[in-house]
Amino acid sequence: MHSSLRLAASSALMLLLAGCGASSGGSSNAAPDSSKPTVIKIAETAGVPAAFLEYGEEKGLFKAQGLDLEIDTAAGGAAVIPGVVSGNYQFGGSNTTSVLLAASKGLPISLVAPGTFATDKTDEDFSAVLVAKDSPITSAQDLAGKKIAVNTLKNIGDVTIKAALEARGVDTSGIQFVELGFPDMLATLDAGRVDAAWEIEPFVSLGREQGFRPVLWPYVESKPSLQVGSYVASTKYVNERPKVVEAFQKGVAATAEAIASDPAGFRTALPTLQKVTPEAAQKMILPVWQAKCDLDSLSFMAEKMGKYGLSDGKIDLDKLVASGAAE
Incomplete structure (x- = not known):
């Protein structure tokens, strides 16, 4: 995550101009089938963010939606968004600032589901x-x-x-x-x-x-309960595979609900999912996960990015946020 996002955005644009990248599998309105799950490649940050997806996989919550996730934790940070734009990944996990910055530069991405959220308790957050x-x-x-x-x-x-x-x-x-x-x-x-x-x-x-x-x-x-993380897909993929996107959104929502209802179960699973010691898993403050994106958080971050000179602050959230991603 040491690479500049500006470099990442430039790299993604170069990939687009060169016409590179794997095929998204073509257009299809068919819903994924749990008896023969659709394989999805997704990039996510190692640690608790990746563990969230792996926990959903372990519990069969994505399979129930007809999806089989292949989670790549090697491509973190700046590599995620270019990988999604080029078609190397169908979905990618990234923080909201990176996503908003990429959108402000005109990259063809859609925010399809929320990732981590902050708590609402000062002096108690991850x-x-x-x-x-x-x-x-x-x-x-x-x-x-x-x-x-x-x-x-x-x-x-x-x-x-x-x-x-x-x-x-x-x-x-x-x-x-x-x-x-x-x-x-x-x-x-x-x-x-x-x-x-x-x-x-x-x-x-x-x-x-x-x-x-x-x-x-x-x-x-x-901002209490700030939305910190998000999942993105290319606009092309969202348009071509809306049923897969909907299935992924349902898998994220089901996993968020599973952790909220049994955080102890998630803590117990953490050491087997990622490089987290049992002691750390029990002591750490976990992020919050929710089913839907928080548009107030996204607007807040866009405004602050404009104030601090990261963007012009004029990011079209209606265009960025995919159908079903927010209330």
């Missing part, structure tokens, strides 16, 4: 800004003018950090963001090469166990 145990930073106000690690520059990390700090009345103009991978942040923070680090689970829980202190919860403090 994303936090951490500081070292002995750091002079004792509150979010002290982050003004500091050097903060984020996994990707000009993306959902710095956007929500700025929004959350501004909500607290903090001047964000002097903050310097440094690009680092999530697994590398705690060691870099401990060495004093950054003042703070924006982490997600399981790294938030791992950091707290080592004495690092949270001083800001960017997702929930910028």
